Amino acid sequence: MDIPxxxxxxxxxQRHYERWEKAGCFAPEINRDxxxxxxxxxxxxxxxxxxxxMGHALQHTLMDVMTRHKRMCGYRTLWLPGQDHAGISTQKxxxxxxxxxxxxxxxxxxxxxxxxxWRWRHESGGQILQxxxxxxxxVDWSRERFTMxxxxxxxxxxxxxxxxEEGMIYRGERIVNWCPNDQTVLSDLEVAKVARAGKLYxxxxxxxxxxxxxxxxxxxxxxxxxxxxxxxxxxNPLDERYRDLVGAKLxxxxxxxxxxxxxxxxxxxxxxxxxVKVTPAHDPNDYEMGVRHDLPQVVxxxxxxxxxxxxxxxxxxxxxxxxxxxxxxxFETLGLLEKVIDYEFSISTCERCxxxxxxxxxxxxxxxxxxxxxxxxxxxxxxxxPRFSPEVPYEKVYTxxxxxxxxxxxxxxxxxGHQIPAWYDKExxxxxxxxxxxxxxxxxxxxxEQDPDVLDTxxxxxxxxxxxxxxxxETDDLKTYYPTSVLVTGRDIIFLWVSRMVxxxxxxxxxxxxxxxxxxxxxxxxxxxxxSKTKRNGVDPLDIFDKYGVDATRVALSAxxxxxxxxxxxxxxxxxxxxxxxIWNAARFCLLNSEGARVSPEALRAAEGLALHDRWILSxxxxxxxxxxxxxGEYQFHEAVQTLYHFFWxxxxxxxxxxxxxxxxxxxxxxxxxxxxxxxxxxxxxxxxLLHPFMPYITEELWQRLPGVxxxxxxxxxxxxxxxxxxxxxxxxxxxxxxxxxxxxxxMVIDLIxxxxxxxxxxxxxxxxxxxxxxxxxxxxxxxxxxxxxDQIARLARASEITVRERLDAPRASARAVLSxxxxxxxxxxxxxxxxxxxxxxxxxxxxxxxxAARLDAQLANPQFTERAPAEKVNELRERLAxxxxxxxxxxxxxxxxx
RNA sequence: AGGCACGUACGUCAAUGGUAGACGGCUUCCCUUACAAGGAAGAGGUUGGGGGUUCGAGUCCCUCCGUGCCUACCA
Numbered sequence: 001m002d003i004p005x006x007x008x009x010x011x012x013x014q015r016h017y018e019r020w021e022k023a024g025c026f027a028p029e030i031n032r033d034x035x036x037x038x039x040x041x042x043x044x045x046x047x048x049x050x051x052x053x054m055g056h057a058l059q060h061t062l063m064d065v066m067t068r069h070k071r072m073c074g075y076r077t078l079w080l081p082g083q084d085h086a087g088i089s090t091q092k093x094x095x096x097x098x099x100x101x102x103x104x105x106x107x108x109x110x111x112x113x114x115x116x117x118w119r120w121r122h123e124s125g126g127q128i129l130q131x132x133x134x135x136x137x138x139v140d141w142s143r144e145r146f147t148m149x150x151x152x153x154x155x156x157x158x159x160x161x162x163x164x165e166e167g168m169i170y171r172g173e174r175i176v177n178w179c180p181n182d183q184t185v186l187s188d189l190e191v192a193k194v195a196r197a198g199k200l201y202x203x204x205x206x207x208x209x210x211x212x213x214x215x216x217x218x219x220x221x222x223x224x225x226x227x228x229x230x231x232x233x234x235x236n237p238l239d240e241r242y243r244d245l246v247g248a249k250l251x252x253x254x255x256x257x258x259x260x261x262x263x264x265x266x267x268x269x270x271x272x273x274x275x276v277k278v279t280p281a282h283d284p285n286d287y288e289m290g291v292r293h294d295l296p297q298v299v300x301x302x303x304x305x306x307x308x309x310x311x312x313x314x315x316x317x318x319x320x321x322x323x324x325x326x327x328x329x330x331f332e333t334l335g336l337l338e339k340v341i342d343y344e345f346s347i348s349t350c351e352r353c354x355x356x357x358x359x360x361x362x363x364x365x366x367x368x369x370x371x372x373x374x375x376x377x378x379x380x381x382x383x384x385x386p387r388f389s390p391e392v393p394y395e396k397v398y399t400x401x402x403x404x405x406x407x408x409x410x411x412x413x414x415x416x417g418h419q420i421p422a423w424y425d426k427e428x429x430x431x432x433x434x435x436x437x438x439x440x441x442x443x444x445x446x447x448x449e450q451d452p453d454v455l456d457t458x459x460x461x462x463x464x465x466x467x468x469x470x471x472x473x474e475t476d477d478l479k480t481y482y483p484t485s486v487l488v489t490g491r492d493i494i495f496l497w498v499s500r501m502v503x504x505x506x507x508x509x510x511x512x513x514x515x516x517x518x519x520x521x522x523x524x525x526x527x528x529x530x531x532s533k534t535k536r537n538g539v540d541p542l543d544i545f546d547k548y549g550v551d552a553t554r555v556a557l558s559a560x561x562x563x564x565x566x567x568x569x570x571x572x573x574x575x576x577x578x579x580x581x582x583i584w585n586a587a588r589f590c591l592l593n594s595e596g597a598r599v600s601p602e603a604l605r606a607a608e609g610l611a612l613h614d615r616w617i618l619s620x621x622x623x624x625x626x627x628x629x630x631x632x633g634e635y636q637f638h639e640a641v642q643t644l645y646h647f648f649w650x651x652x653x654x655x656x657x658x659x660x661x662x663x664x665x666x667x668x669x670x671x672x673x674x675x676x677x678x679x680x681x682x683x684x685x686x687x688x689x690l691l692h693p694f695m696p697y698i699t700e701e702l703w704q705r706l707p708g709v710x711x712x713x714x715x716x717x718x719x720x721x722x723x724x725x726x727x728x729x730x731x732x733x734x735x736x737x738x739x740x741x742x743x744x745x746x747x748m749v750i751d752l753i754x755x756x757x758x759x760x761x762x763x764x765x766x767x768x769x770x771x772x773x774x775x776x777x778x779x780x781x782x783x784x785x786x787x788x789x790x791d792q793i794a795r796l797a798r799a800s801e802i803t804v805r806e807r808l809d810a811p812r813a814s815a816r817a818v819l820s821x822x823x824x825x826x827x828x829x830x831x832x833x834x835x836x837x838x839x840x841x842x843x844x845x846x847x848x849x850x851x852x853a854a855r856l857d858a859q860l861a862n863p864q865f866t867e868r869a870p871a872e873k874v875n876e877l878r879e880r881l882a883x884x885x886x887x888x889x890x891x892x893x894x895x896x897x898x899x
Numbered sequence: 900a901g902g903c904a905c906g907u908a909c910g911u912c913a914a915u916g917g918u919a920g921a922c923g924g925c926u927u928c929c930c931u932u933a934c935a936a937g938g939a940a941g942a943g944g945u946u947g948g949g950g951g952u953u954c955g956a957g958u959c960c961c962u963c964c965g966u967g968c969c970u971a972c973c974a
Contacts, residue, residue: 005934193971200974221974234974271973278974285972345974393903397969400902404970491968526911528967559922561912564905565967572911575922578936589933638913642921657933665932754940760928761940767929798931852918864954873917873955880918 003591003705007584009549012701017133023722027140028480030727031076033717039070040078040481042465043139044489044497045147047086048125049093053531054523054557054568055490056128057135057541061554062520062637063488064137068693069632070485071138072730074717078481079138080468082145083126087457088182088352091416094120110415110452117416131542136550136696138726143477145468147460148418155467156460157421157434159508164422164432168368169410171422171430175280175287176362176409177348180305181355184413185364187456188406189496191357193346198222200343201328202273204336205233205250208258217242217250217261218338220272222345223282224331225323227252228311229300230259232278234289237263239274254330255312262293281361297361305358320358365411365420365453372503373405379502379512386487386502386517389635390563394494394519401495410456417454424449462500465513482509486516494519518635521565528567539568551695552576558637558694579645580698583691586653587702590681593664597677598708599685606737612749612789613659615742617683620651626733628690641694648687655750656683659792681706685713686731693730700725745785749793752786752825755817756797759827762841763815770800776808777823786823808890816842816894822886824894839898846891849884856881 024030028038041063046056063079071077094117095105105113132139145152163169177186201224207215217233230252235242242261249258266289267276280290281297290297300311307315307323314330315323331337348357379385380399388394411420423431423439425448433439440446460467465487469478483505489498498517505513524530525537532538544553547570555576560566606618624647631640663676685706692699703709703725711723718727756773765771773793777783783804786793790802810816810826813833818824856877859865866874 003933006936007934219974223974266972268973276974283972283974285974288972346971393969397903401970522968559912564912567911569911571923574936578934581936582934585934585937587933592933642913646921653934654938757939758941764928767931767939855918859955862954866954868954869917876917 003588005585005588007549007581007698009551009580009697010546012697013134013136013545013550016697016700017136020138020724020726021133021141023724025721025724025726026079026138027142028076028078030721031071031074031717032719033074033076036074036076036717038078038480038485039067039075040080040484041067041486041488042080042468042484043082044487044493045082045084045145045461045464046128047089048083048121048128048146049086049089050128052128052131052135052541054539054541054544055520055531057544057553058520058523058557058560058566059488059490060132060135060137061557062518062635064135064554064696065558065637065693066486066488066632067138068696068726069629069730071726072689072692072715072728073732074715074729076480076717078140078143080143080145080481081129081132081137081139081141082464082468083129083147084457084461085146085148085417087412087414087417087454088184090117090121090125091414092182092352094416105415113415134542134545134550136554138696143468147457147464151470152460152463152467153418154434155463155471156418156455158472159463159504160421160455160459161432161434162508163367168371169365169432170368171363171365173361173363174366174409175284175359176364177357178303178360178362179350179353179355180303180358181353182350182414183303185362185409185411186350186357187409187458189458190351191348192351192354194349195344195346197342197344198347200272200341200345201331202338202340203227203253203277203331204338205252205259205277206336207245208249208251216336217245217275218273219275219277221277222343223324224327225307225315225320226279226282226300227277227327228255228307228315228323229279229281229298230277231257231280231290231295231298232259232262232293234262234264234267234276234278235274236267236269237265239267239269241269242275253334253336254314254327262289262295264289264292282359284359287359287361299361301358301360303358303360364409365422365451365455367408367410369405369408369503372507373402375506376499376502377402379506383512385512386498386514389516389518394491394517397491398494398499402499408456410459411451411453412456413452414454417457418460420451420453420455422451424451458496458500461497462504463508465501465505466509471508483512484514486518487514488518488520490522491519492522516635519563521560521563523566523568526567526569528565531568539570544570544573548573548577549580549697551698552580554696555579555641555694559641561638562636579649580695582649582653583688583695583698584702586648586657587684587688587705589657590677590684591705594677594681594707596669596674597681599682599706599713600678600708601682601713603675603679603682604686606739612742612745612785613656613792614679615739616746617651617656618737619739619742620647621683621686621731622733622735622737624651624733625686625690625731626735626738629730629732632693644691644694648691652683652687655746656680658796662791662795681708685709688725689728690731692725692728696726748782748785748819748821748823749789751819751821752823753793753797755819755825756799756827759815759817759825760798763827763829763832765829765832767798770798771827771829773797773799773802774808774810774814774826774828775802775804775823776806776810776826777804777821778806779821779823782821782823812897818845818887818890818894820883820887822883822890824890835898839895842891842895842898846888846895849888849891853881853884853888856884 067077067079177191179186200220200222202218202220204216204218233250245261246263248261252259278286278289280287280295281299298310300308301320302308305320307318309316425443425445431439431442439448465484466482469481471478501513552573556573624643627643628640660676660680664680666673688699688703714727715729721727775786786804794802808824811828813830814826814828815838816826
């Protein structure tokens with residue numbers, strides 16, 4: 001058999017994915033058990049414009065681990081893939097392409113432009129899905145969805161119409177967030193607040209008096225240019241300074257308008273001058289105040305952030321920042337600029353293009369959220385669903401956001417997206433319908449024009465868990481896979497996406513869209529900075545795959561703590577690349593000694609007369625299986641990884657293989673040898689199954705090479721499928737197979753061997769040199785354990801002979817050690833031993849033990865402790881103290897003998 | 900401005916209120932026929948400072964220092 005010494009991940013990565021896919025392993029239909037429990041996940045649809053980043057790799061890995069695990073547990077398993085049309089981003093990508101050709105989207109016209117976007121999507125969009133194949137993601141490609149698919153678009157129209165008919169969607173004029181660059185309205189969630197160092201300008205507005213008295217009110221503002229649209233100045237009704245001026249008129253400088261002084265509780269008397277200029281058309285708070293006081297709205301800034309005609313001759317057409325300078329200059333000239341101070345404040349910017357948002361009054365479509373919000377809050381209140389992991393702090397983040405939820409601006413002035421299903425007749429009457437035909441029927445005329453706006457991208461995403469399964473039709477998929485089992489995503493879209501899915505899910509399906517929500521940490525760069533394109537500090541997962549292999553990368557990502565941010569550093573993957581190589585070589589050893597062996601479940605049963613190391617590894621295997629399943633179930637992937645890593649490396653490689661070597665590598669063919677080989681390879685096979693959800697490629701690659709693997713090993717739900725490790729049964733860990741006694745006995749043997757190795761290292765005994773071992777053990781049980789395993793101990797401790805007695809009887813010139821359980825071991829070293837050095841070594845150990853004994857003594861002597869602590873805990877300490885005391889006694893005697 | 904996290908070995912991170920661990924790195928020895936991406940043995944911590952609750956605190960409470968994140972209508 002020809003197996004290379006070093007694992008080459010690329011080879012395995014190329015070989016298996018396509019085969020799995022062709023065999024239909026990813027589709028739930030592979031499961032032929034009609035009573036199988038169901039497990040389903042919908043992928044957070046990546047943007048068509050996106051390419052894979054580490055955040056995806058992390059989330060996809062966790063989703064795939066869960067999916068593969070549940071599939072191996074016999075669940076009917078669906079992981080549904082798909083993509084989001086990503087309105088603004090996609091439109092921008094294609095617009096930029098056009099720009100390079102010297103064209104704008106308006107040159108093409110709406111229809112041609114959309115055609116072009118579709119072409120782009122088919123040609124270069126969605127590379128991310130190809131990249132997912134490399135990740136090993138076991139998604140069902142036959143159910144792939146796109147938010148602009150006909151089916152999903154139908155769901156969008158259906159939801160829109162129903163909500164409209166219930167009065168939850170309405171059209172109205174409001175102040176909104178406008179991006180002058182993207183030329184569209186944005187929802188509050190798409191606006192990012194950024195701290196900026198700016199100035200606070202103090203402007204004086206003269207009071208119009210009849211007696212010629214010269215008075216003024218000073219207002220403070222960060223945006224002087226908006227003063228051209230002021231229609232009032234507001235003060236707090238309780239503010240003594242201005243009480244007599246409420247109701248008075250002010251002369252608004254640079255214009256010919258008079259504006260009133262009004263009283264409103266919104267005004268904080270402590271801030272600035274206690275007087276606020278009110279610009280209802282260009283500030284959300286002022287807008288509200290304007291509504292309360294019935295103030296006129298003077299629009300002085302337009303959709304391109306240029307000053308309008310209403311701003312006055314001198315300002316018309318100026319950019320808003322130019323206008324700002326000019327207003328300030330004019331105030332200075334007029335002697336009305338009181339002062340300018342440095343001031344840091346936060347401004348609203350467009351999340352995508354970072355342009356400063358301009359609040360504008362505009363007619364848009366809105367969605368009332370109160371009813372759906374209450375549905376979601378009720379679900380959390382009654383059933384505590386969805387269950388967030390980690391629960392702290394996300395459950396609270398989610399609910400407190402819902403409690404403060406406001407109406408959602410759902411229209412966007414874009415071309416790429418779901419066009420709003422509303423039509424207008426010549427009189428401007430609106431007809432909301434599922435199709436133009438339905439609208440015509442409602443209107444009684446064919447002369448209708450559809451609303452040009454499209455819906456917020458998140459509107460269709462909000463329906464994802466049921467629209468992808470066929471809603472509004474009552475499909476089998478919908479009945480089977482809704483609600484989904486778990487949603488895996490980042491914290492940045494809890495509001496944008498998670499909460500909205502819950503709300504629409506409750507509204508239209510009357511059930512939570514997912515039982516659990518796993519919030520992953522953010523992948524940061526090695527300095528703890530967020531990865532971003534502009535900073536160019538992003539890491540391409542494909543580079544990591546090339547460098548270390550997909551499996552190693554997946555394990556490294558799974559090993560990150562639950563919910564905590566991950567400071568990414570390439571070399572963190574190295575240990576897992578090494579781990580993969582370790583697995584490879586362990587399997588290599590098994591395979592090189594596999595003649596006469598075959599994978600066999602019977603070999604894993606405890607039986608009479610099994611050697612200690614066999615009983616032990618079976619116990620460890622079952623314990624590991626149990627712990628891993630529990631960890632995955634609790635979304636503690638790092639614990640699962642740690643458990644598997646140590647089982648495979650420490651238990652299986654370092655001890656079990658070493659202890660099996662003698663039997664397995666025997667030159668003579670024998671039933672005993674075949675038996676040992678079969679057991680070894682069967683344990684390996686189980687270990688590969690346990691590792692498979694995390695490391696799909698290497699486990700499949702090795703599994704296929706094991707002798708005796710066949711369809712017969714598959715989980716019964718997959719009977720008739722082709723042989724692959726991904727359809728075998730996941731080891732559950734049998735509680736009865738956990739053999740505490742075997743684990744204790746083995747621990748004694750390991751302890752003895754380690755002590756001898758320690759002596760050898762400290763005494764500089766060459767590896768090639770065999771030593772004699774004298775073991776003294778008062779307990780008969782222990783003597784039996786050592787006696788039964790002398791061959792093993794001799795091989796691993798490199799001893800020539802071993803004598804086990806009740807009492808240690810060793811020559812003075814020996815190096816000694818005391819084991820737990822009170823046993824002692826001595827290595828006679830005639831002529832080699834430095835007595836002073838040996839005494840010092842043992843004294844050091846004695847001091848350590850004495851300290852611990854003293855601490856335990858004190859704790860046990862404290863009646864408060866023995867009375868209040870649980871009896872189990874107290875006993876544990878007593879036993880430990882007894883053990884230490886025994887060892888101390890033995891040590892003292894040894895030291896005495898060396899004097 | 901409020902709210903929420905976090906601070907543990909040289910580095911990156913784990914630890915239901917019960918003996919502080921892992922993986923790199925480091926030191927010494929070994930190319931022992933699965934693996935030098937390996938094996939064996941080690942060194943390294945009064946868990947950011949201070950106070951409190953408790954028989955017992957990395958873990959719970961308070962406070963200070965430092966670092967992140969989120970929310971917000973103070974012009």
